Amino acid sequence: xxxxxxxxxxxxxxxxxxxxxxxxxxxxxxxxxxxxxxxxxxxxxxxxxxxxxxxxxxxxxxxxxxxxxxxxxxxxxxxxxxxxxxxxxxxxxxxxxxxxxxxxxxxxxxxxxxxxxxxxxxxxxxxxxxxxxxxxxxxxxxxxxxxxxxxxxxxxxxxxxxxxxxxxxxxxxxxxxxxxxxxxxxxxxxxxxxxxxxxxxxxxxxxxxxxxxxxxxxxxxxxxxxxxxxxxxxxxxxxxxxxxxxxxxxxxxxxxxxxxxxxxxxxxxxxxxxxxxxxxxxxxxxxxxxxxxxxxxxxxxxxxxxxxxxxxxxxxxxxxxxxxx
Numbered sequence: 001x002x003x004x005x006x007x008x009x010x011x012x013x014x015x016x017x018x019x020x021x022x023x024x025x026x027x028x029x030x031x032x033x034x035x036x037x038x039x040x041x042x043x044x045x046x047x048x049x050x051x052x053x054x055x056x057x058x059x060x061x062x063x064x065x066x067x068x069x070x071x072x073x074x075x076x077x078x079x080x081x082x083x084x085x086x087x088x089x090x091x092x093x094x095x096x097x098x099x100x101x102x103x104x105x106x107x108x109x110x111x112x113x114x115x116x117x118x119x120x121x122x123x124x125x126x127x128x129x130x131x132x133x134x135x136x137x138x139x140x141x142x143x144x145x146x147x148x149x150x151x152x153x154x155x156x157x158x159x160x161x162x163x164x165x166x167x168x169x170x171x172x173x174x175x176x177x178x179x180x181x182x183x184x185x186x187x188x189x190x191x192x193x194x195x196x197x198x199x200x201x202x203x204x205x206x207x208x209x210x211x212x213x214x215x216x217x218x219x220x221x222x223x224x225x226x227x228x229x230x231x232x233x234x235x236x237x238x239x240x241x242x243x244x245x246x247x248x249x250x251x252x253x254x255x256x257x258x259x260x261x262x263x264x265x266x267x268x269x270x271x272x273x274x275x276x277x278x279x280x281x282x283x284x285x286x287x288x289x290x291x292x293x294x295x296x297x298x299x300x301x302x303x304x305x306x307x308x309x310x311x312x313x314x315x316x317x318x319x320x321x322x323x324x325x
Contacts, residue, residue: 066100068099068244068322069098069197070098071095074093076300077091087266088301089266090267092266094196094271098322099189099193099322100319100322102317103246103247104247105168105248105253106168106315106316107236108164108167110180111169112160114180116158117183118179118183131179132151132176133147134151134153135151135152138227146227147171148171149171149231151169161230167233170312170315171314172256172314172315172316173309173310174256174307175307177256180316181319186320187320188319189258189319190258190259191302194287195299197246200244207297208243208250208299214294217239218250219232219234219238219248220289220294220297223291224312231290232290233290234248238252249287250288250297251287251290251292253287253289254287254315255287256283256316257285257286258276259275260280260281260282260284261276261280261282261304285303285311285314288301290313292313
């Protein structure tokens with residue numbers, strides 16, 4: 001869950017479990033049946049593995065399931081006021097080079113394919129428990145109150161839970177997000193790239209769609225009180241894209257960025273392609289999640305978390321540089 005007071009809390013804390021284990025399992029099974037019926041509706045095509053992505057992206061060929069964010073200047077942050085969080089100021093002009101960004105947040109089926117692809121690594125089992133919380137982890141008494149993504153381990157393979165293939169992966173550490181993007185020849189976006197992309201060409205607006213407050217169609221301000229039930233997210237591509245063709249840049253899940261976080265970085269960062277401080281204790285998280293208030297869905301809102309935390313409200317998407325022929 002996302003909490004502004006501690007910014008992003010550890011995903012396995014903060015909830016009291018109610019009811020017996022058997023009752024929770026029954027409810028979880030019933031919920032899966034209902035959610036599978038909903039998930040069987042038409043959903044966007046999301047590549048399930050790295051082979052589906054063009055590894056030789058050029059300015060003339062957009063990689064599969066990615067969109068081009070053009071180079072240019074934009075106003076980053078928020079105008080100073082009595083209510084503006086200090087870390088969003090000063091509002092300043094930033095230039096970023098063109099780049100490609102995933103149109104959708106990384107889905108469970110994508111991340112499961114990654115886990116299977118790298119499972120032959122000698123240190124995989126140790127890494128996996130630090131990378132993501134999956135359904136089977138709840139069988140460990142020490143982890144029964146953790147909050148998993150909808151990925152199962154069956155017959156020696158990781159796979160998305162039936163009906164949740166297209167739902168965003170959650171409870172992933174920054175390290176796993178970084179590894180996933182590198183596996184595909186991509187990388188995590190910088191904070192400046194993320195904000196440039198989220199604005200979708202709209203200058204000085206609060207949200208990816210403009211200044212109107214989010215409605216019930218946006219996935220936010222939800223609660224998750226039983227970890228044997230699925231997270232209250234929606235399938236990727238659930239609501240309309242922004243001006244660049246990017247989906248869920250506000251709500252559903254927050255997203256990891258590559259930058260280290262510093263509250264005063266806007267006062268000292270470069271005006272061209274800022275990439276954050278050279279070191280730090282926390283990584284930038286952007287976008288607001290299923291648990292966020294409408295204020296925290298604003299494009300300029302800055303969040304942060306320890307890169308090792310497995311946050312139930314955080315996922316990610318990747319970017320790739322534009323290679324000019």
